[in-house]
Amino acid sequence: MTRAGDDRPMMDHEYDGIQEYDNPMPRWWLLLFAVTIVFVPVYYLLPSDIGNITKADMYTQEIAAFNAAHPEAPKMTAEQVGVFVGKADAIADGKVVFMANCVACHRADGGGQIGPNLTDDFWIHGATPLAIHTTITEGVLAKGMPPWGKMLKPEQINSVMAYVISLHGSHPTNPKEPQGILATAEAAKP
Amino acid sequence: MEARLDSFSYDDAIVRKFLFATLLWGVVGMLVGLLIALQLANPAFNLGQYLSFGRLRPLHTNAVIFAFAGNAVFTGIYYSTQRLLKARMFSDALSRFHFWGWQAIIVAAAITLPLGYTQAKEYAELEWPIDIAIAVVWVVFAINFFGTIAKRRERHLYVAIWFYIASIITVAVLHIFNNLSIPAGPLKSYSIYAGVQDAFMQWWYGHNAVAFFLTTPFLGLMYYFMPKAAERPVFSYKLSILHFWTLVFLYIWAGPHHLHYTALPDWASTLGMLFSVMLIAPSWGGMINGLLTLRGAWQKVVDEPVLKFFVLAVTAYGMSTFEGPMLSIKSVNSLAHYTDWIIAHVHTGALGWNGFMTAGMIYWLAPRLFQTSLYSKKLAEWHFWVATLGILLYVTSIYSAGITQGLMWRAFDETGRLQFPDFIETTMRLMPMYWVRVAGGTLYLSGMIVFVYNIVMTWAGRPKTYDVFVVQAAPLGTYVPPQAAPVVGGAWARFTGLLWHRTWERLPLTFSVLVAVAVIVASLFEILPTFLIKSNVPTIASVKPYTPLELVGRDLYIREGCFNCHSQMIRPFRHETERYGEYSKPGESIYDHPFLWGSRRIGPDLAREGGKYPALWHVRHMQDPRSITAKSIMPPYPHLLTQDLDFATIQKRVDVMAMLGVPYGDAINKAESMAHAQADLIAADIEKAGGPAGLKDKEITALVAYLERLGVDIRAVKPVTTPPGGN
Numbered sequence: 001m002t003r004a005g006d007d008r009p010m011m012d013h014e015y016d017g018i019q020e021y022d023n024p025m026p027r028w029w030l031l032l033f034a035v036t037i038v039f040v041p042v043y044y045l046l047p048s049d050i051g052n053i054t055k056a057d058m059y060t061q062e063i064a065a066f067n068a069a070h071p072e073a074p075k076m077t078a079e080q081v082g083v084f085v086g087k088a089d090a091i092a093d094g095k096v097v098f099m100a101n102c103v104a105c106h107r108a109d110g111g112g113q114i115g116p117n118l119t120d121d122f123w124i125h126g127a128t129p130l131a132i133h134t135t136i137t138e139g140v141l142a143k144g145m146p147p148w149g150k151m152l153k154p155e156q157i158n159s160v161m162a163y164v165i166s167l168h169g170s171h172p173t174n175p176k177e178p179q180g181i182l183a184t185a186e187a188a189k190p
Numbered sequence: 191m192e193a194r195l196d197s198f199s200y201d202d203a204i205v206r207k208f209l210f211a212t213l214l215w216g217v218v219g220m221l222v223g224l225l226i227a228l229q230l231a232n233p234a235f236n237l238g239q240y241l242s243f244g245r246l247r248p249l250h251t252n253a254v255i256f257a258f259a260g261n262a263v264f265t266g267i268y269y270s271t272q273r274l275l276k277a278r279m280f281s282d283a284l285s286r287f288h289f290w291g292w293q294a295i296i297v298a299a300a301i302t303l304p305l306g307y308t309q310a311k312e313y314a315e316l317e318w319p320i321d322i323a324i325a326v327v328w329v330v331f332a333i334n335f336f337g338t339i340a341k342r343r344e345r346h347l348y349v350a351i352w353f354y355i356a357s358i359i360t361v362a363v364l365h366i367f368n369n370l371s372i373p374a375g376p377l378k379s380y381s382i383y384a385g386v387q388d389a390f391m392q393w394w395y396g397h398n399a400v401a402f403f404l405t406t407p408f409l410g411l412m413y414y415f416m417p418k419a420a421e422r423p424v425f426s427y428k429l430s431i432l433h434f435w436t437l438v439f440l441y442i443w444a445g446p447h448h449l450h451y452t453a454l455p456d457w458a459s460t461l462g463m464l465f466s467v468m469l470i471a472p473s474w475g476g477m478i479n480g481l482l483t484l485r486g487a488w489q490k491v492v493d494e495p496v497l498k499f500f501v502l503a504v505t506a507y508g509m510s511t512f513e514g515p516m517l518s519i520k521s522v523n524s525l526a527h528y529t530d531w532i533i534a535h536v537h538t539g540a541l542g543w544n545g546f547m548t549a550g551m552i553y554w555l556a557p558r559l560f561q562t563s564l565y566s567k568k569l570a571e572w573h574f575w576v577a578t579l580g581i582l583l584y585v586t587s588i589y590s591a592g593i594t595q596g597l598m599w600r601a602f603d604e605t606g607r608l609q610f611p612d613f614i615e616t617t618m619r620l621m622p623m624y625w626v627r628v629a630g631g632t633l634y635l636s637g638m639i640v641f642v643y644n645i646v647m648t649w650a651g652r653p654k655t656y657d658v659f660v661v662q663a664a665p666l667g668t669y670v671p672p673q674a675a676p677v678v679g680g681a682w683a684r685f686t687g688l689l690w691h692r693t694w695e696r697l698p699l700t701f702s703v704l705v706a707v708a709v710i711v712a713s714l715f716e717i718l719p720t721f722l723i724k725s726n727v728p729t730i731a732s733v734k735p736y737t738p739l740e741l742v743g744r745d746l747y748i749r750e751g752c753f754n755c756h757s758q759m760i761r762p763f764r765h766e767t768e769r770y771g772e773y774s775k776p777g778e779s780i781y782d783h784p785f786l787w788g789s790r791r792i793g794p795d796l797a798r799e800g801g802k803y804p805a806l807w808h809v810r811h812m813q814d815p816r817s818i819t820a821k822s823i824m825p826p827y828p829h830l831l832t833q834d835l836d837f838a839t840i841q842k843r844v845d846v847m848a849m850l851g852v853p854y855g856d857a858i859n860k861a862e863s864m865a866h867a868q869a870d871l872i873a874a875d876i877e878k879a880g881g882p883a884g885l886k887d888k889e890i891t892a893l894v895a896y897l898e899r900l901g902v903d904i905r906a907v908k909p910v911t912t913p914p915g916g917n
Contacts, residue, residue, distance in 0.1 A: 016418075018413075019424070029471060063764060114807050114880070150608065150769070
């Protein structure tokens with residue numbers, strides 16, 4: 001830092017009464033500047049795992065690391081899905097999930113609005129618990145059903161599936177017209 | 191010694207005009223800011239289609255940057271330039287033209303932005319006729335300014351003038367090249383650039399608007415008003431020189447840091463980061479030169495509100511110019527980008543640096559311009575403390591909002607799935623902080639109102655007629671070098687002796703050309719490769735132009751300002767691809783004139799929105815977002831269901847796009863009928879799904895068509911709303 005005693009006004013520098021000192025630039029400031037300039041070549045020489053790496057490579061590495069740490073879980077079987085059907089606690093949990101995520105399209109009573117009626121005997125993408133589970137998990141993008149597998153936890157999907165099946169035959173008022181193919185009540189059981 | 195002296199006077203009337211305009215637009219701009227802060231905290235504050243967030247947010251930024259800060263800069267430049275050059279402005283008529291022209295532009299902005307006329311480029315929203323007006327007024331300002339330099343009576347240009355020169359030249363270049371567009375109507379145009387290139391140009395402009403509209407002119411003001419108010423010499427002439435030139439040269443490169451991890455090529459992103467890091471020292475040079483000028487005058491800060499404002503302003507400048515380079519580091523940026531952190535960062539600069547520099551300057555000017563004493567020093571103190579508290583509340587709450595949301599977006603649970611997959615959860619968490627921001631903004635605005643009252647009361651105490659002070663100064667004769675001691679030593683000694691720079695300071699044309707060269711050469715280093723290297727934007731065969739109806743829908747998306755809250759750019763992080771889908775590729779936006787990548791995610795990204803929800807979902811969502819998502823803070827758009835779609839202009843829009851090189855093929859002659867066909871299809875689909883009937887002529891249909899198209903071209907899924915036989 002400069003000491004006040006160093007101040008020497010520049011000769012011949014006066015503008016509307018403003019003078020300028022001939023002080024040197026602070027050392028620490030020059031040093032800071034030099035460090036940031038040196039950082040440029042250093043950055044280009046950095047090994048890719050701590051610095052200079054392309055976006056695409058970085059993403060590939062992130063996905064590979066994730067996949068290595070999280071081997072894909074095997075798909076649910078009909079038996080595994082079936083145990084949740086009719087279970088009171090699953091249905092109760094499922095209702096909470098349903099109210100938070102599904103009512104915008106399927107209505108609070110499941111009677112259907114943007115999405116189809118879930119209470120009647122007609123199903124577009126299959127009526128078995130496993131088929132319903134799959135529809136919820138993977139969605140039907142072409143029809144506007146989002147894949148909930150990324151949004152909901154596995155146990156939430158099990159329980160909302162159980163809740164949807166529990167709505168069957170509830171006959172809400174003013175439901176959406178039937179869509180899909182007729183599935184007997186028997187077929188809705190595992 | 192020459193005996194003959196010119197007698198002349200300074201034009202202070204024009205300074206008074208700009209001063210009042212500063213105050214007026216300051217209050218307006220901040221009032222709009224407060225309203226949009228309220229809208230984020232509670233969507234009920236969206237007051238119909240003309241006063242909803244998407245249209246008012248650009249009005250706020252434009253009003254504060256170009257109307258408030260702009261008029262403040264002109265106030266200071268018109269006052270100080272005349273005195274630093276010992277000359278009246280070149281032409282009083284041009285001064286008045288500049289003043290009234292600028293105010294007319296502001297009024298035009300205040301009318302057209304709420305009406306939805308926008309180019310959708312941040313801080314360059316104004317449509318083409320207004321852009322032309324800005325260019326004309328700016329050139330008039332430049333003629334007036336350089337004309338004053340030409341007839342100056344001070345041989346050398348002071349550092350404040352250097353900064354003014356750099357600002358005037360660079361803003362002209364930035365404004366013209368970012369706004370190049372082809373008109374498609376009286377208040378509608380399409381950018382000549384598309385996608386990656388448009389994004390690059392926009393942030394070359396956007397970043398340097400901050401640099402050359404909000405930084406360099408204010409540094410110029412600092413170099414005049416701070417030593418004046420402190421009555422102390424400037425700390426270091428050498429520092430002025432080095433930080434001026436490095437700032438001007440380095441700033442231009444930094445724009446790409448606004449586009450880290452987007453579809454911008456990696457090399458540009460890296461350059462943007464490295465040059466931003468190198469900007470710390472040049473920026474801090476200004477702060478140091480300001481603060482160290484106060485050495486020996488610190489006791490004055492205690493009882494002089496003017497200096498208090500300056501000290502806090504320069505400190506805020508130092509903080510935000512340290513933070514800026516930190517934010518430009520890619521890994522830091524990956525957390526901060528799209529969040530409120532950026533909003534906090536700019537408000538440190540805007541409220542602290544620009545706002546407080548302006549306040550200090552006007553408190554210092556008022557007694558001089560109104561030839562009386564300041565109405566109340568005590569009120570000025572109150573303004574300072576209330577506004578400082580306002581800044582603290584604003585900035586701390588919005589920093590925490592930004593960091594909170596950024597961390598929530600990227601959080602995974604132990605099974606590797608998003609911890610907060612529902613976007614609304616991350617929004618709800620911010621609500622308390624949004625209310626604290628409202629409180630902070632209210633305090634700052636209160637301070638502003640006290641400020642205006644104080645200045646108006648000072649003005650009320652003015653004399654019946656203003657005295658006109660006659661100044662005497664010798665005209666510039668031929669230059670006789672002073673008897674300087676010869677420089678001892680070699681080239682290095684001559685270089686550090688800086689006499690070469692002293693020579694530039696008395697050659698304004700040379701100086702200005704050097705500034706222009708620094709700015710333009712630095713720009714071309716990035717612009718040329720961005721436009722010329724094909725591999726920067728690999729094309730994707732399946733990416734096709736928007737259908738005519740989708741194009742109009744896109745224009746409605748622009749009109750409503752959707753891009754202010756929704757990005758369309760998924761970054762290559764697993765937490766983004768899990769939430770939104772495959773990350774965005776450069777080739778996907780080649781037909782996007784203008785690009786709509788966005789800079790903030792108040793709502794979720796929409797780059798892959800197409801096919802996610804049925805058409806009816808969008809209709810209901812636009813009509814009343816809260817009927818779909820109970821806690822949503824999105825404004826409602828019921829007018830889209832009632833307003834007729836403007837089919838008549840569709841052909842013109844398509845033709846302009848075709849002129850820009852978008853391969854429209856068939857659509858060139860039958861855009862309108864194609865749009866009708868697609869609209870009929872969508873309206874029928876909505877009705878069949880149980881939605882309202884008769885939407886085929888309504889705006890909502892076009893918007894739905896656009897939303898359903900977003901991001902589907904590189905996926906196997908066909909949008910539900912595309913007519914058979916292609917896009």
